[in-house]
Amino acid sequence: MSSRSSRWARWPGTWFTVALALVLAGVLLLTPGRGQTRPGPPDGGPPPAASTTAPPVVKDAEWMRPLRPGEKPPQFVLFSFDGAGSHEHWSRYLALAKSVNAHFSGFLSGIYLLTDEQRPHYTGPGHKPGAASIGFGGSAAEVATRVQDLNAAVAAGHQIGTHYNGHFCTGAEPSVGRWTAKGWTDEIGQFSRFVDDARDHLGLHLSAHDVTGGRTPCLEGNWAEAFPAMRDAGYTFDSSQPSDGVKWPTRLDGIWEFWMPYVKVPALHKKVIMMDYNLWYQFNHARNDPSHAEQYTQATLETYRTAYRAAFDGNRAPLVIGNHFNDWAGGAFSRAAEGFMGEVCARPETVCATYAEVTKWMSLQDPAVLEKYRSMPPAQAG
Ligand SMILES: [Zn+2]
Numbered sequence: 001m002s003s004r005s006s007r008w009a010r011w012p013g014t015w016f017t018v019a020l021a022l023v024l025a026g027v028l029l030l031t032p033g034r035g036q037t038r039p040g041p042p043d044g045g046p047p048p049a050a051s052t053t054a055p056p057v058v059k060d061a062e063w064m065r066p067l068r069p070g071e072k073p074p075q076f077v078l079f080s081f082d083g084a085g086s087h088e089h090w091s092r093y094l095a096l097a098k099s100v101n102a103h104f105s106g107f108l109s110g111i112y113l114l115t116d117e118q119r120p121h122y123t124g125p126g127h128k129p130g131a132a133s134i135g136f137g138g139s140a141a142e143v144a145t146r147v148q149d150l151n152a153a154v155a156a157g158h159q160i161g162t163h164y165n166g167h168f169c170t171g172a173e174p175s176v177g178r179w180t181a182k183g184w185t186d187e188i189g190q191f192s193r194f195v196d197d198a199r200d201h202l203g204l205h206l207s208a209h210d211v212t213g214g215r216t217p218c219l220e221g222n223w224a225e226a227f228p229a230m231r232d233a234g235y236t237f238d239s240s241q242p243s244d245g246v247k248w249p250t251r252l253d254g255i256w257e258f259w260m261p262y263v264k265v266p267a268l269h270k271k272v273i274m275m276d277y278n279l280w281y282q283f284n285h286a287r288n289d290p291s292h293a294e295q296y297t298q299a300t301l302e303t304y305r306t307a308y309r310a311a312f313d314g315n316r317a318p319l320v321i322g323n324h325f326n327d328w329a330g331g332a333f334s335r336a337a338e339g340f341m342g343e344v345c346a347r348p349e350t351v352c353a354t355y356a357e358v359t360k361w362m363s364l365q366d367p368a369v370l371e372k373y374r375s376m377p378p379a380q381a382g
Helices: 001-011 015-028 089-097 118-122 138-153 181-202 223-232 275-286 292-314 328-344 356-365 368-376
Strands: 076-084 105-106 159-162 242-244 250-252 255-257 259-265 270-273 319-324 351-352
Touching: 001 015, 076 089, 076 328, 076 356, 089 138, 089 328, 105 138, 118 275, 138 159, 159 356, 181 223, 223 255, 242 292, 255 356, 259 292, 259 319, 270 275, 275 292, 275 319, 275 328, 292 319, 292 328, 328 351
Parallel strands: 076 105, 076 319, 076 351, 105 159, 242 259
Antiparallel strands: 250 255, 259 270
């Protein structure tokens, strides 16, 4: 505290800057549609028209600055949820994140913005119109609720990315792993159209150009084909490829890859990609057996804690926690993610942030300082 006051005392201009910022903040709060945290009616009614509400302004946090000499990077934790369609999960995670000052990322499946009747509006690359490996958005009321959830997320500073549309994994051929760049461009173009249509007609406070990356279905894809399409769409990050241990994001082909780490699962004495489905598969071949829910929750929590500790004490690489909005295995993995978000985001030197925030933070650093951490070995639990 004292070092901060003396630094401010040495720089009287700071007070002017703060005063100016306060005045500007007041202006923003008085501007209609700005500063509201829960746009739209809370009763599930139709959302407001797009033109009445400007996008929310989310202030940068204290840690969004270059590191001071000798200071370690904050331990970033990136909670990311694929699908991002479930109202129940949005409600739970939005409330929890607010209570621990966390930001997270929802990777939206684009067809969740289409009602079931609108399914012919989507044609996956190489598939028939209306075909998909996951459900569509349900009724018009369910889609409207989803739009409100997404708006609440955006207003609270969370990030919306893409989980693409049809979720075609190996076996649902042609699956994403077989798509050419042209196929990916088609898929991304349709995702963008669903988002912009929802913006124009359903009051979604998000445009296709706000979406800057995401996660592929089942972490699959031929990257040599997918990445050029992502780049053409203006995407700046992906979070699908596995890394051995917790590793700093790497720039591949103009895209930041936020790796999905293989980490030690203490309960299994082996390494697994730290994603709910992959853990579930290793626990019991992804059979839906709720009787082991508590055991899986504890084993997953222990995995998160071990990986976090290894990164915190090691290279401080951002830790990606990949999950879905689902209740697999009796909700075991949701409870693990919620438990970990609740405990880790409130820890010292720890920031639960979005991909956009971590990307911006990296861009503010002295490359030589960041390189020192990047060149450390990927964090591995002992
Ligand atoms: Zn998925």
